[in-house]
Amino acid sequence: MNIELTRFRVKEGKTAKVDEWLAFLNEHLDDVLVTLEGEKMYVETIFREILDGSEYLYWYSIQGEGGQPAESSTHWIDEKHMAYWRECIDPDFQPVDLTASVVMIPTNVKTSMK
Numbered sequence: 001m002n003i004e005l006t007r008f009r010v011k012e013g014k015t016a017k018v019d020e021w022l023a024f025l026n027e028h029l030d031d032v033l034v035t036l037e038g039e040k041m042y043v044e045t046i047f048r049e050i051l052d053g054s055e056y057l058y059w060y061s062i063q064g065e066g067g068q069p070a071e072s073s074t075h076w077i078d079e080k081h082m083a084y085w086r087e088c089i090d091p092d093f094q095p096v097d098l099t100a101s102v103v104m105i106p107t108n109v110k111t112s113m114k
Contacts, residue, residue, distance in 0.1 A: 001113060002063045003100050009093035010055040018055070021084035022046065031077040040067030042113050057089070064113060
């Protein structure tokens, strides 16, 4: 099981497009959830922050081993999601992976994630 929290910087001037992107994901959540199964993604959450004048998106995920990456999916929702990604995420910023210090998942929940 992979548990990750990663920070990505939003390109300057793309706040309105990020608003649109996140609204799109929320409006099509049923389709998004279908694609998570193939990715073996148990939990995926996007957080947003303005820090020192720059906007960041944080991805928190709990994912099983051997899932299909969203980047290689041909599902329309993933293709749209990746188009937003390319438009909004700054490729010049090195993503920051935060380190998990404690993982608290009850045994019954962890068992169902296998």
